[in-house]
Amino acid sequence: MSGEKDNTRHFKTGRFTMILTARKVSIAITINRLIRFGQKLPWIGRRIPDSLYGHQDSKTILLILANLYRLIRRLMFKALYIALLVAFSFTAMEINEQPTGSFNLDAVLTLFFFLSFITAPLVYSKALNLDIGTDLMMVDQLRADAHNYVPARIYERKIIDFGATLPFAILLSLHEAFTLPQALLILLLQAGMKLIGESFILVSFSLLRRRLVNAYKILSYSLIGLGLIVSLIPMIMISLKIYLPFQRIVFHPLFIATVLFTSVISIRCIQRYRHYRELAWGTVVHYHLALEKVKPKQKQQLFGNADQWNKNLDAEALRSDRFTGLTGYAYFNQLFFYRHRRFFRKKIMLRTAIAGLAVLGLSVILLLTGPPPDVDLTGQTFMLPLCFFFAYLLSLGRAATAAMFANCDAAMLVYPFYRSPSVVIENFYLRLRKIMWYNAPAFSLLALFAITGDILSILYQSGDPALVNWVMVPPYLLTVMMMWLFFSFHDLFIYYILQPYTSELGTKSKLFSIIQFAVYMLSYLNIMLSDVQITTYMMIVTALTLLYVALGLVSINKFCWKTFRLK
Known part of the structure; x- marks a missing residue:
């Protein structure tokens, strides 16, 4: 006992x-x-x-x-x-x-x-x-x-x-x-x-x-x-x-x-x-x-089929003498994007087609119905906040950074010279220009979508160009340009400053997931701003984008070569 x-x-x-x-x-x-x-x-x-x-x-x-x-x-x-x-x-x-x-x-x-x-x-x-x-x-x-x-x-x-x-x-x-x-x-x-x-x-x-x-x-x-x-x-x-x-x-x-x-x-x-x-x-x-x-x-969610892009490349894509006028990492990046141009082209064409169909569909609706009778065409914006969410969906930045890692950086980051400050910063700016270039067609049509819905809608109703508030076209273009800059910069900035991907093509960064979700929610909540004052919205988007990009560039120049590592 x-x-x-x-x-x-x-x-x-x-x-x-x-x-x-x-x-x-x-x-x-x-x-x-x-x-x-x-x-x-x-x-x-x-x-x-x-x-x-x-x-x-x-x-x-x-x-x-x-x-x-x-x-x-x-x-x-x-x-x-x-x-x-x-x-x-x-x-x-x-x-x-x-x-x-x-x-x-x-x-x-x-x-x-x-x-x-x-x-x-x-x-x-x-x-x-x-x-x-x-x-x-x-x-x-x-x-x-x-x-x-x-x-x-x-x-x-x-x-x-x-x-x-x-x-x-x-x-x-x-x-x-x-x-x-x-x-x-x-x-x-x-x-x-x-x-x-x-x-x-x-x-x-x-x-x-x-x-x-x-x-x-x-x-x-x-x-x-x-x-x-x-x-x-x-x-x-x-x-x-x-x-x-x-x-x-x-x-x-x-x-x-x-x-x-x-x-x-x-x-x-x-x-x-x-x-x-x-x-x-x-x-x-x-x-x-x-x-x-x-x-x-x-x-699949992070990379799609990006890790398969290096397979079945034809002889034309593997030619290395096409950009003999370029040197260093300008040549390196140009060669990478050229070899995978077919895959990038598909994504660009798909996004451009979606934006084009949106413009065409809006034009048809306006031709058949005209704008709502209670719309104040001079004081409020209806399409710009909606365009912010569309910009999130159309941006090629997430697909581009995933392709960069899966087909290039995952192999190159094992070498110390590729992680040196000058190389990392140079590659960032070269890639930023390329992503902005890839996003340009879809965002151009997105600007046309916003202008058609908010400014040209009265033209569909009356047929008189004199009634159109043409003065508002440049601010609209500027605001969509800020969206273009924000989304082109954001995905690449987060990629370089966090480098969330692992060598097994996964991610362990909770902060990366939180930021991505926060940007999605921010974009989605813009849909609810259908009655916001147009000048207020334009000023907020422009000011916050410029501030974010400025702080981001400072962070890139000071820290990205420390954080851009293989995990």
């Missing part, structure tokens, strides 16, 4: 130790990422030595920053969740044309009950969703004992969730319908439901593993599907003006006793579960298989 007690005590101590170890590893990863991020910053990066990675005593400030960052991120996610609850409840009310002028607490609580008490325990269980960072490193690389590690992480996640939700429970207690003990009880019951969800998933996995080869994957997808179905129930209820009596259910003694009693049984199940190792390795294998499937898709 004493031996069993010692083993049990050792088992519990091992799990507590595992929680501390996982926290240390997780925080160390966050700190090292902060150091790595700081080393990439201009001016500051050179002052951060590599030796800082190993100096534990000097990481106190970074430790505080890392924990503060984690706390803020967790609170932001909880705040976002509550905001989404409110937004979804309003959306459900609007489906049935219910008045949404006042805040409907019953609708929000109905949605909260289904999502927090049922969907979240099913979909966001820790046992079935180990983190791709800390957890996979501990299980896959550091070979942590899954029978100690997974239960420890389950308990840790519930404690963290409880602490992160505590401030919002206190805010809820300020509402006249709830007291502080009631708000805290909701948190306790929510944690209990999550423990019940964990045990339900563990038991389900035990049953499925005997009958199905790929039990982990099937269980994961089944729970996601079930969670989506459960999430639709409150939306339908709210749209039908049916609200769950949240307080009568949650604060009912029978409900409280059932949840607490089942939670105790769930904890016992979590403690005695025997298949953690198989479950954890199912997560590891599933992650690595998913990663292998994503790589080709990511490569």
Whole structure:
């Protein structure tokens, strides 16, 4: 008996130790990422030595920053969740044309009950969703004992969730319908439901593993599907003006006793579960298989067929005596673009054809209908903001930089002379001119599209050239030229200042993805500026483009030879 007690005590101590170890590893990863991020910053990066990675005593400030960052991120996610609850409840009310002028607490609580008490325990269980960072490193690389590690992480996640939700429970207690003990009880019951969800998933996995080869994957997808179905129930209820009596259910003694009693049984199940190792390795294998499937898709998304451009080149394309008048990297780049002219020509012609069809289609529409009768043709612009989004879609910069890396730079960056400051900067300016030249046909038609829609539309209606505000043509041309400059410069600038691509034709740069998404959103949001004052819009586009290009050129001349490296 004493031996069993010692083993049990050792088992519990091992799990507590595992929680501390996982926290240390997780925080160390966050700190090292902060150091790595700081080393990439201009001016500051050179002052951060590599030796800082190993100096534990000097990481106190970074430790505080890392924990503060984690706390803020967790609170932001909880705040976002509550905001989404409110937004979804309003959306459900609007489906049935219910008045949404006042805040409907019953609708929000109905949605909260289904999502927090049922969907979240099913979909966001820790046992079935180990983190791709800390957890996979501990299980896959550091070979942590899954029978100690997974239960420890389950308990840790519930404690963290409880602490992160505590401030919002206190805010809820300020509402006249709830007291502080009631708000805290909701948190306790929510944690209990999550423990019940964990045990339900563990038991389900035990049953499925005997009958199905790929039990982990099937269980994961089944729970996601079930969670989506459960999430639709409150939306339908709210749209039908049916609200769950949240307080009568949650604060009912029978409900409280059932949840607490089942939670105790769930904890016992979590403690005695025997298949953690198989479950954890199912997560590891599933992650690595998913990663292998994503790589080709990511490569296709980033490069398309650019990595195939060097294949099947004809003898004419391989001639090296065509540009004998050029020397150095002017010759080098001209030869590269000439050898791949057929592929670039296809992309240029496609974009030009799309822009041309847009101009033709707009002209036909104006000939048949004329401009809208309530349009103020002198004070507002309708087409220029739309053209900004079109410019994002038509720009050849992303395809050109991908082709440069896949067919040239991936091989050349291994040589030190190719990474020297003079070579990198010279190649940047040569390539910038070429990309602007490639973008010129499509952007010329884009300018014609904007001028046709905003300035020449009155000509289609009246047929009188005297009514056309010809003075506005040069500002329109200037604004589209700024768009041409921005998108031609931006893609090449980001490519040189970040160099996000790896030798395997993938990308590891999260900053690159964030910037690309931000530019896309900026372009898309321009569509909503249909009633902006024309002079204001032109001034903003022109000023910001010139400022961005100026700062970008300074950065290129100072830093790009340091950042343009093979990863």
